[in-house]
Amino acid sequence: MEETKRFLTTFMTAISTCSLYSRAHASVEELARKAHEILTGLIKERLELMVLEGELVVNRNPVRGLGLHGANLMKRFKRKGLSRVDFLKGITFIELKQFIADIADPDRPVMTYPHIKTGAVDVRVGGIMTGVEIDVDSVASEQIEGVKRLYRGISSFKPLDTRGLEEIVLNFIVSFKKEASILKLISPVSAYSEYTYTHATNVAVLSMFQAETLGFRDELLHDIGVAALLHDVGKLFIPREILEKKGSLDEEEWNEIKMHTLHGARYLAKIDGLTPLAPVVALEHHLRYDGEGYPELGSHNGRQHFCSQIVAISDFFDALRSKRPYKRDWQIEEIIALMKNSAGREFNPVLVDNFSRAFTLALKQG
Ligand SMILES: [Fe+2]
Ligand SMILES: [Fe+2]
Incomplete structure (x- = not known):
């Protein structure tokens, strides 16, 4: 069997x-x-x-x-x-x-x-089987092309290709089962223009990695992958000159960038059949554990959904790890140390602890 x-x-x-x-x-x-x-x-x-x-x-x-x-x-x-x-x-x-x-x-x-x-079927049967070994050759870096295609299809006038999304996330899950080392699944950014897709892919991989180590399975693991993949979708509605600007941003430009959370949530909330986690995570991934951050949500009370807290950690990790026009890239140990420093304020301390432990273990095994 x-x-x-x-x-x-x-x-x-x-x-x-x-x-x-x-x-x-x-x-x-x-x-x-x-x-x-x-x-x-x-x-x-x-x-x-x-x-x-x-x-x-x-x-x-x-x-x-x-x-x-x-x-x-x-x-x-x-x-x-x-x-x-x-x-x-x-x-x-x-x-x-x-x-x-x-x-x-x-x-x-x-x-x-x-x-x-x-x-069509013509018989009825019985019997039970359990356990499965997944053995496939796809890795996350191959998914970036799929993510790119998905992202390129996004605009205010077109519905999101949710079927393509489902396939990408399914392939991530397959890659996890096969590849013990998480680092092999996160990809370096090869060009600035590729950042959006690479970042989306990496944040999805890192979020599913955290979720799996926390015991999330099946639908929930799948849904957090979808939500993480789409967390920055709102950036597609922000002018490119601002997103890719080399120098530092002025206040007005920062305010514009911060709007990506609202743009993303608004866009995703309208999509039929998409997990409700997607707009929630898009809206909340720049909120902080202590209720600070953005956007200001008034009656929302500043409490982040647990899944948004997971994605916030992945987002922070990948943003520091990748070279951006306005940042240098950081070493993994440095990033984890920074994260620990902000535990309890910016990030959920339990999640920081889990991330640091699981990641260090994966590094040793890899
Ligand atoms: Fe973001
Ligand atoms: Fe992000």
Whole structure:
């Protein structure tokens, strides 16, 4: 059953990667190849995959513990009107890869294949399985392109591509399971123009890292990733001359920059189907633990949501770590020391403590 889970996870990741990039992307090829290899090892005569009452069932055994991968696969199948897929002995790599592309693209009909039969379910079964090992080759740095595409699609006139967002965050989760060292997942800024996307990606990675070490799982871990990825979205509504200005900013320019919290919250609050954490975090990530910071919220009382406190720490860490026109970059130990200094005032002390401990541990392991 472990191999079945490995196949489903790889298969789903290939679908996610294919819809995030394109079917021609090297990782899609690689993941499809891996999925094909596992699948051919599994098939005796046929491998029967069904969706029955919200569960994935393979060769009449329910497969549990696939988390978001399982949920996503079922969602994808449902969109295509599929509740049963049979993979037959002799299936070729090209067939599987083509099928992955069919499922990944919402507008593309599922073709007919000699060794893949699709349709509706006709049986009912039982049985329990637990535990899963996720094994995938995507890392956060590869996600930056996806984040860039997502960010470029944002404007007051267009809805946010929430599906693309879902795929990015799912891939982060996959990367975490695979990569023990958090530092390998956060990317250096290669150019000023890339800062927005790199920063968004890093803050999402760091926030999910904190959340996971604090015991957040599944939906909540996913939602904090989404919220962190979008925390600075409001900056897209601020003039570039101010955002990228090399010298120091005057008061008026600072006030303009501070507005990104309100712009972001306003934009995100209007998006259907987005986690409510996203506008909350966009609004509050520059508030401080002690109620200072901005924006001034009057009746709100200045209390930050716990998730905003997590994102505030990631934001501080990545901003200092990255080279910006107006800052030098800092060493990790220096940043953690600074954070500890501000614990209780700027940051939640419990979170600072957790971050420092988890990060130091990850550094040692990496
Ligand atoms: Fe910000
Ligand atoms: Fe930020």
